Each structure stands twice: as structure tokens, then as C-alpha cells.
Amino acid sequence: MVPAEFRHRILVVDYDLAATLCSGQAFRWQSVGSGWESVVLGRWVRLDAVPGTSGSIEATTLEPQRDWSWLETYLQTGVDLDSILKTFPNERPLNEAVAACRGLRLLLQDPWECLAGFILSSTKQIVQIRQCMEHLCRRLGPPVTSPPGTPWGFAFPAASAVAAVDESVLRECRMGFRAPYLHGAARAVAEGRLNLDSLRSLPTIEARRQLMELHGVGRKIADCVLLFAYGRQDAFPADVWILKVLRHLYFPRRKPSPSRLQQFVDTHFGLNAGYAQQYLFHHARVNLGTTLGRPKPVSRPSSRHATPRHDPN
DNA sequence: CTCCAGGCGCCTT
DNA sequence: AAGGCGCATGGA
Numbered sequence: 001m002v003p004a005e006f007r008h009r010i011l012v013v014d015y016d017l018a019a020t021l022c023s024g025q026a027f028r029w030q031s032v033g034s035g036w037e038s039v040v041l042g043r044w045v046r047l048d049a050v051p052g053t054s055g056s057i058e059a060t061t062l063e064p065q066r067d068w069s070w071l072e073t074y075l076q077t078g079v080d081l082d083s084i085l086k087t088f089p090n091e092r093p094l095n096e097a098v099a100a101c102r103g104l105r106l107l108l109q110d111p112w113e114c115l116a117g118f119i120l121s122s123t124k125q126i127v128q129i130r131q132c133m134e135h136l137c138r139r140l141g142p143p144v145t146s147p148p149g150t151p152w153g154f155a156f157p158a159a160s161a162v163a164a165v166d167e168s169v170l171r172e173c174r175m176g177f178r179a180p181y182l183h184g185a186a187r188a189v190a191e192g193r194l195n196l197d198s199l200r201s202l203p204t205i206e207a208r209r210q211l212m213e214l215h216g217v218g219r220k221i222a223d224c225v226l227l228f229a230y231g232r233q234d235a236f237p238a239d240v241w242i243l244k245v246l247r248h249l250y251f252p253r254r255k256p257s258p259s260r261l262q263q264f265v266d267t268h269f270g271l272n273a274g275y276a277q278q279y280l281f282h283h284a285r286v287n288l289g290t291t292l293g294r295p296k297p298v299s300r301p302s303s304r305h306a307t308p309r310h311d312p313n
Numbered sequence: 314c315t316c317c318a319g320g321c322g323c324c325t326t
Numbered sequence: 327a328a329g330g331c332g333c334a335t336g337g338a
Contacts, residue, residue: 024335122318122320124315124317124334125336125338127321128318128337172332176333177321177332178321215321239320240320257328317331317338321333323331324330324331325331326329
């Protein structure tokens, strides 16, 4: 039987839904027809950008929602993008990235799912991270009401659920050497040694320090979580890819050390450095892929003819 | 078949 | 402090 649907329209200004959902900050969005589907905070949801005068996003769920603030918070639709872009330094590479990716936003995700996703991200391509996340959800996540035939039938498993299984179960989810990292993080959260909720009220430096106490979580992963799940917009995740971009755009002649580059990003991009990072990252991946010595890494969000792919397991 | 991927920890200088 | 290497797994 087809479940009932419940809709909500969110007015937005300067919001590029496609760019936002496939810019490598969240791993469970799938392009389906002309819209996007995922499970957010335990609820199946579909998003469609409504074509028209001023922008809006139409959200569809399968359960009635008392209010939709959970989704508006997740999508950060209330954020005034212009006021953020105004804090950017006025220089060529960043201006070009902003011009090319106008409307790209940062999401505000669930800390545990975000932490887990980026623990799984090391030395993996985004496609593989996504597959790995889905294996984990199918194996350990609670089932959610979803339309018949959708691949998103499970929510992301709680830390306690991940902590409760043997590490070999995680290896069966194709995590490889990251399995003990995720398992350790899940146990730390489940046993209360790491309180992800209490990080919200801590200064960024201290929150970062606590995240980095986890085995398998270094500066880069900690900064991803701080930026994508805690809204610390000064955090600037410096991965190999963005470092390559920075060297290419800002230091074409020199060969600055990683620590020198870290110093550069910490002082150059200002209060919303994390936003700047997202623009540079996405722009480089979409438009500069080959120039920087790698074949186009971004799979284009497939058109309306695409069929959602089901995992073999 | 090889190569390498949104890193990190550990081991050398 | 800075640099090199192995780690599982599977796209390209």
C-alpha cells in the first residue's frame, strides 16, 4: 500500500539544492527524478526545487509533521547567504568560485551521523563512502516508512547500535581498516565518554580537541564535523584536495608546507572560512577537475531518466 | 592488470 | 617538526 504524503513549502533565496546536496558534505542524498531523497533524522524525506519566481523548496514526508523546524534547521534555509558572502576576502579565486556556485549552502547535520560518515571517508572516494553508509544503515539502522521500491529504507543507526555489534559486522559493511575507528567512536558515544550534545556549548578549540581524542579522528575529520554538524563556520577542513586547490590558486610558484597552508587558511578567509572552503572545494571539483590533475571526480546528478540504484546486498 | 581514493597513526630522521 | 608508509576495498 502506498503511504500518505505530507507536504511543506519552504521559501528560499539563493539556494542551489542540487549543489548543496551533492557537494560532499552529506552522503545519503540520492537524485530521484527531478528531486532528491534521503532519510534525515529518522524520517524519509523528498525535496524538490520548485521552479518559479522566487525560489522555494517543497518537502514531502510520509508521516505528518507537527512542525518542520527540524528540516529547516538541517537545510539552513533561514541563513542569509549574502551576509556570509560579504565577509569573504575580496580576491579573484574566491570570487570566481562564488560566481560559479551561487546558492551553494552548508547543511547542519546530525553530529553522530556526520562523525561516522567522515570517519569512513578517509582514503575513500565519495561513491564508496555512500555505499559504505548504506551497508551500515541496512545492517544496523531502524527501518523507516518509505515509498515502495526506494533504496532509502533505513535510518542511520544510533551509536549504541553500532557499539553493540562485533567489529566484524562493520567489516562486512566494507569499512576495512576504518572499522575499529568507527567502533571505537560508537563506544565512546554510547558509553558517554564523548557527549556529542555537550560539544554544542564548547568553544570550537575545545570541541575539536575532544573529537580528536577519538582514534581515527584527526584535524581534518574533526573540522568536517565542526563545520557540517555544529555550524562552526570558521572551521576549514583541509583535505588533500582542497590543499591542492589552494596551492594551485594562491601559491602557484611556491611550494608551501602543509602547516604554512593551514596558517594561511586560518588567517585569510575570515569568520566564514568554512563556507569559503565549500565554495572552493565544490567549484574545483565541478569545474577544475582536469586542470588539477584528476579526471572529473563528480558524477553529475543524473537526469530524470535515471533509475535509483539498489545495493547488491 | 595497476593505481589511488575528502586521512590517520605510527615510525623514522 | 617534518616526512614516509601501511592500512582495506573497489572504482577507474
